[in-house]
Amino acid sequence: MVGMSPHRNLKQFPPAPVWASSAEPKGGATLDIFANWIMGLSVAIQPYNIMIAAVGIVLGIIVGVLPGLGGANGCAILIPITFTMNPTSAIILLACIYWGALYGGGICSILFNIPGEPWAVAVTFDGYPMAKSGRAGKALVLSFLSHGFGAIIGVILLTFFAPIIAEFALRFGPPETAAVMVLTFSAMTRLGGKSALKSLVAIFLGFILAAVGMDIVSGKLRMTYGTVPLMGGFHFIVAVIGLFGLGEIFLTVEEGLKMEGVKATVRLKDIVEGLKELFHHRRILMLGSLIGCWLGIQPGGATPASFMAYGFAKSSALDKDQFGKGASSGVIAPEAAGHGAGTSATLPMITLGIPGSPTMAVIMGGLMIMGLQPGPMLFKENPSFVWGFIGSIWVANFLGLILVLAFAPAFAAILRIKFSILMPVIIYVCAIGAFAVNNRMIDIYYMIIFGVIGYLFKKLDYPIAPMVLALVLGNMAESAVRQALIMGRGNPLIFFRPPIALPLMLLALFLFFLPSFSKWKAKLSAKKKAGI
Amino acid sequence: MKLPYREAPTFRAESFKFESVRKGGKMRRADIYVGLFLMAVGLLVLGDAIRLGFGWGMSGPEAGFFPFYMALGIVICTFFIVRRGIKILKKEGAGKSLIRAGGLTQILWVLLPAAGMVLLTELIGLHLATVLYLAFYMGVVGKENWGKAIPLSILIPFVVYIVFDKVFLIPLPEGLWGGNIMALMPF
Numbered sequence: 105m106v107g108m109s110p111h112r113n114l115k116q117f118p119p120a121p122v123w124a125s126s127a128e129p130k131g132g133a134t135l136d137i138f139a140n141w142i143m144g145l146s147v148a149i150q151p152y153n154i155m156i157a158a159v160g161i162v163l164g165i166i167v168g169v170l171p172g173l174g175g176a177n178g179c180a181i182l183i184p185i186t187f188t189m190n191p192t193s194a195i196i197l198l199a200c201i202y203w204g205a206l207y208g209g210g211i212c213s214i215l216f217n218i219p220g221e222p223w224a225v226a227v228t229f230d231g232y233p234m235a236k237s238g239r240a241g242k243a244l245v246l247s248f249l250s251h252g253f254g255a256i257i258g259v260i261l262l263t264f265f266a267p268i269i270a271e272f273a274l275r276f277g278p279p280e281t282a283a284v285m286v287l288t289f290s291a292m293t294r295l296g297g298k299s300a301l302k303s304l305v306a307i308f309l310g311f312i313l314a315a316v317g318m319d320i321v322s323g324k325l326r327m328t329y330g331t332v333p334l335m336g337g338f339h340f341i342v343a344v345i346g347l348f349g350l351g352e353i354f355l356t357v358e359e360g361l362k363m364e365g366v367k368a369t370v371r372l373k374d375i376v377e378g379l380k381e382l383f384h385h386r387r388i389l390m391l392g393s394l395i396g397c398w399l400g401i402q403p404g405g406a407t408p409a410s411f412m413a414y415g416f417a418k419s420s421a422l423d424k425d426q427f428g429k430g431a432s433s434g435v436i437a438p439e440a441a442g443h444g445a446g447t448s449a450t451l452p453m454i455t456l457g458i459p460g461s462p463t464m465a466v467i468m469g470g471l472m473i474m475g476l477q478p479g480p481m482l483f484k485e486n487p488s489f490v491w492g493f494i495g496s497i498w499v500a501n502f503l504g505l506i507l508v509l510a511f512a513p514a515f516a517a518i519l520r521i522k523f524s525i526l527m528p529v530i531i532y533v534c535a536i537g538a539f540a541v542n543n544r545m546i547d548i549y550y551m552i553i554f555g556v557i558g559y560l561f562k563k564l565d566y567p568i569a570p571m572v573l574a575l576v577l578g579n580m581a582e583s584a585v586r587q588a589l590i591m592g593r594g595n596p597l598i599f600f601r602p603p604i605a606l607p608l609m610l611l612a613l614f615l616f617f618l619p620s621f622s623k624w625k626a627k628l629s630a631k632k633k634a635g636i
Numbered sequence: 637m638k639l640p641y642r643e644a645p646t647f648r649a650e651s652f653k654f655e656s657v658r659k660g661g662k663m664r665r666a667d668i669y670v671g672l673f674l675m676a677v678g679l680l681v682l683g684d685a686i687r688l689g690f691g692w693g694m695s696g697p698e699a700g701f702f703p704f705y706m707a708l709g710i711v712i713c714t715f716f717i718v719r720r721g722i723k724i725l726k727k728e729g730a731g732k733s734l735i736r737a738g739g740l741t742q743i744l745w746v747l748l749p750a751a752g753m754v755l756l757t758e759l760i761g762l763h764l765a766t767v768l769y770l771a772f773y774m775g776v777v778g779k780e781n782w783g784k785a786i787p788l789s790i791l792i793p794f795v796v797y798i799v800f801d802k803v804f805l806i807p808l809p810e811g812l813w814g815g816n817i818m819a820l821m822p823f
Contacts, residue, residue, distance in 0.1 A: 358739035524778020
């Protein structure tokens, strides 16, 4: 970028617009939120939307329980069906698949010791021993209730903070958007617990895949190498289905899947007992939910949140001597954190247009296909849509809680179907999803290729989630970077423009270099000790 | 997701790294090859970005600007990954192989029928190809009872056909001849 422009003076940059901040009256904000919330709830409890929510949750639980399908995949496959609906019902369906998958992940980890998603790994430590020792019903009830509680904390946070953050984000120009993206990916690189170099490769690759095809600004064809199929580019849904779906199946068959589940029934007695237990461990429940909500706002935060909550519970819970043998708080903490993180991942998606998890990325991509650009303007332009969505999160999580409590054993029975029957059906469903996005046969081939890539990446520890995020955000990120550079007349210092972009960028750099710094410090202190 | 461990991994709060999750370092040869492959992809993109122009054009950054820096990033990162891989390979030997013994056969038994289904789809359409694929996989690979496999492999695509083609009006691929064959059906 050096030498691109003769102008190098920061003062020449136009200041960040401030028009959005001063115009709003301060007093009625809480009342506004309340009125909007009521409006959202009234949208969400329309019979059609309730029906959509129930269908979404049931489908979500099924994809959450099945190996090789997860929330991200379920949403990706069903996006073509949502094209026929109005946008509010469409997002209710997609979001409900997500909530359902979160509940379903709990069933899978507790009864079968198979974590459906990375964050659910922490649930298996105590959930499975508990189920094995004959308390399967109680483990499930604890898990579901903690999910419900985590969701409530998350959605309260969302309801009150989303309008405030959206209002704030209205002041964002291209440099600020670019800074938020950098912050997103820097947090993701470090939170994933994988090698930073490999995370960076995954992110860059995602951006490159997004850029294949026609350039939105100049209309030039990029990276097509003269071939026709590449002109259409890669659709993120196809990538998600291949990377998460087929990749997962390859891993599963290689390891030789054995489904040895614990049979469970949920009785009314279990529910009463679970509620009592939950009240007994209310501190851990609250702590888990808050950790989940806090870390969940950051992309890729669900997994560290559930481990962190588990770690806290292990060191401070009332039943810490029971850990590893089926402690109640060992189930409560990670489940509450996982669902809290999942819910609060909605916050950056709806306010900033930055999805906090792969599933959120798919949901956001679906919205973009419908012509809705998530971000601060959505609150202004489409309040009934945004608040309908927020209202549906309230309704759907209660509905989900009731559904899982009532039908958990039925959902668990899905996993007892033989793998040789399930597996080809899953591949078939994946192929339909990949084809239906663009009605292109080539996408099914891409899906298989992405499946192989996903398998290799998982084996060699390249993270997949940042790549999917980069693929979804690719166009947005590129245009933000290009517009910002045009604003700055080629000077990259525009990305550090005060007052908003500068702290965001500094935070991003801090997050990125923090682990390396603490490693370096640890080395230094070890040397000191050795010296003494 | 099925992970190979079942015990609580060591947890370091300051960096959120779970040591047991980091298994990639053990398959060194595969690590190096995949690194080299990604580097080649990066170089390929770099070439196209240079062709498009990655500097400052008439209206701001040129079309190749963004891909250029992304590809440059890949090339630099993979260089370090490969260098680290070779270093450890020389010091500690090849480590684990990428695929568990016997695992490749299992994967090919999934991959090849699936690829076969896709190729068949080009000819007879997705619905009919699926009937054959499901029957083959359940009956031959899964050694399922044919009395169960055949009804299932007809029923499932049939339900999907009704839901997608008839209810939601989303046409699924018909292939070269599939449309003609499906036209024979009474609904």
